[in-house]
Amino acid sequence: MHTALVGAGSLGTIIGALLSKGGVDVVLVDANLEHVKALNSRGAQVVGCMDCVTPVKAIVPAEMKGVYDLVIYLVKGTYDEVALPQVRPYLGSHSTLITLQNGVPEDKVASFIGRGRTTGGAVGWGAMWLRPGVSELLTSEPEKMTYDIGELDGSITDRIKKVKQVLDNAGHATITENLVGVRWTKLLINASMSGLSTVLGCNYGAVIDDHKAVTAAVFIILETIKTARALGIRLEPMQGVDPGLLLDIAKQNIRDSENMVKLVIDPHRGTKASMLQDLEKGLPCEVEAINGYLARMAAQAKIHTPVNDQVTSMIREIQAAGMRAEFSNIERIRLPQLSIYF
Numbered sequence: 042m043h044t045a046l047v048g049a050g051s052l053g054t055i056i057g058a059l060l061s062k063g064g065v066d067v068v069l070v071d072a073n074l075e076h077v078k079a080l081n082s083r084g085a086q087v088v089g090c091m092d093c094v095t096p097v098k099a100i101v102p103a104e105m106k107g108v109y110d111l112v113i114y115l116v117k118g119t120y121d122e123v124a125l126p127q128v129r130p131y132l133g134s135h136s137t138l139i140t141l142q143n144g145v146p147e148d149k150v151a152s153f154i155g156r157g158r159t160t161g162g163a164v165g166w167g168a169m170w171l172r173p174g175v176s177e178l179l180t181s182e183p184e185k186m187t188y189d190i191g192e193l194d195g196s197i198t199d200r201i202k203k204v205k206q207v208l209d210n211a212g213h214a215t216i217t218e219n220l221v222g223v224r225w226t227k228l229l230i231n232a233s234m235s236g237l238s239t240v241l242g243c244n245y246g247a248v249i250d251d252h253k254a255v256t257a258a259v260f261i262i263l264e265t266i267k268t269a270r271a272l273g274i275r276l277e278p279m280q281g282v283d284p285g286l287l288l289d290i291a292k293q294n295i296r297d298s299e300n301m302v303k304l305v306i307d308p309h310r311g312t313k314a315s316m317l318q319d320l321e322k323g324l325p326c327e328v329e330a331i332n333g334y335l336a337r338m339a340a341q342a343k344i345h346t347p348v349n350d351q352v353t354s355m356i357r358e359i360q361a362a363g364m365r366a367e368f369s370n371i372e373r374i375r376l377p378q379l380s381i382y383f
Contacts, residue, residue: 043066045067046069047112049080051318053071054085054170054174054175055178057099058097061097067098070104076099077099080099080174084097087175089179090182090183105131108132108133108136109131109132111137111204112128113207116142121146132158138160140161141162144327145224145225146161147193162214163224163227165189187214189214189220190220219277221274228334229276229279232349235317239316239317239320241370243313245309245310247368253376256299257348257352259287259299260376264335266288267344271343272342280305287301288382291379316328316331336350336353
């Protein structure tokens with residue numbers, strides 16, 4: 042398949058390197074000219090849990106040409122209004138675009154390119170863009186790099202099987218019949234752990250190691266579960282754990298639910314929220330695609346989400362340079378009575 046990977050940042054650099062190494066006909070597309078030059082001259086370098094340098098072909102969006110059978114879309118949601126119109130002319134009637142972005146972006150992406158060409162998926166590993174041409178694989182060994190992918194309507198099609206074959210060169214892809222459930226389970230982690238990582242200026246490990254911070258994370262998780270249930274969304278397991286169990290366990294003993302969250306998150310304790318990475322670079326972050334999205338959907342479902350609302354407001358304030366991302370911000374978070382969730 043003639044493939045374009047659009048948005049070759051932290052994740053895209055690594056995926057592009059592995060696809061190229063696996064013999065996939067892929068070109069990496071990115072708006073960062075210095076990054077594109079480095080990729081072409083020195084190859085895609087991956088450090089951290091993987092150590093390799095792989096020759097790749099990289100271009101800027103203006104250099105795209107022809108029709109791509111598959112577009113792997115990893116652009117930050119903050120740039121969709123620019124990037125998706127750039128991609129659309131290079132999609133044919135039988136082309137497929139899979140969005141591997143954060144949040145629940147499928148409807149927005151489909152509004153630009155059509156539902157018939159849109160598929161989606163969640164990435165089960167983390168990375169950090171270090172400098173032009175170099176990305177760090179943070180928390181997963183290569184054999185544990187996973188993707189959950191699917192069609193918007195849950196059907197198992199030949200094209201999603203072909204997408205799986207491509208992504209299997211960069212880890213292991215599983216086809217799901219419940220894409221929205223996968224997306225909301227990932228949102229549950231991102232809104233809680235990434236949201237707090239951003240506000241507190243730390244990695245996931247620092248969040249789960251602090252009593253108040255991990256309690257705040259559990260409360261955001263409960264808020265996400267209640268919102269999903271109100272919207273009729275069936276959440277998928279997170280690393281084998283049914284998220285609904287957290288609600289039941291928290292009702293009996295909040296400390297047990299905190300311990301369960303610690304168990305799930307500990308293998309990823311080195312992860313640093315991509316929102317925080319963006320803010321540290323002076324770039325707009327994806328708060329509206331993650332915590333802001335949860336806030337909007339909760340309001341629609343008439344579910345109270347007081348902790349997520351505070352975290353959302355604080356990230357917006359950090360982005361506007363009205364406050365700093367630092368751990369002392371934990372003192373600003375007001376935790377409600379647990380009883381409001383039951």
